[in-house]
Amino acid sequence: MTAPHPPLPDDAELLRLDHQICFSLHAAARAFGGVYRDALKDLGLTYPQYLAMLVLWEEPDPQPVKAIGERLRLDSGTLSPLLKRLEAAGLVARERSAEDERSVVVRVTEAGEGLRERALPVPRSIAAASGLSLQDARTLRGLLERLTESLDAAQAGER
Known part of the structure; x- marks a missing residue:
């Protein structure tokens, strides 16, 4: 039997900055920018x-x-x-x-x-700075590619 999923936060709670995927991506991109x-x-x-x-x-x-x-x-x-x-x-x-x-x-x-x-040497330097294992980096890249495809599809559906 699988564990039940935790309940979703209410709408007001979802407005908190620490719940925003976009902000986490923004902060990571800025951090990458400095390292690059x-x-x-x-x-x-x-x-x-x-x-x-x-x-x-x-x-x-x-x-x-x-x-x-x-x-x-x-x-x-x-x-x-x-x-x-x-x-x-x-x-x-x-x-x-x-x-x-x-x-x-x-x-x-x-x-x-x-x-x-x-x-x-740049890619290895960046990889080391990321603190991610090779497997974690591949997993993250795959998730980000999936996220990008979903967001592109959502945006295309709005047109």
Whole structure:
């Protein structure tokens, strides 16, 4: 026989900050931001720039800006200035697509590839700072992916 679930708090109790999943995620994201700021300062990257480089390092071929934005869940108004700064730093090159001149593609430069080697210790450093076991980190990532899918579906249903 399974143990009964504890009763749900009443509506007023649910309004407490310590019951908000969104706040826990917000606080964790801010804490991650501080750890990443320290881990990335020697690379000269911000956290959003690091994420863009991760996407670009995964694929050797030039990638459309639109695909990078979809992967990072960033709109072009946020992504374009970020990519311009990476280009100004010599880490990426942006060019018109040969197949569709309306599309801009991005490729990693030689300097960007060199930065990849210097970035190799970052994930282990962040993992150590998290205090989570590898299994706990995988479980958390899976839960967060499920949460994101559910929230996306809920938002799409409202449209």
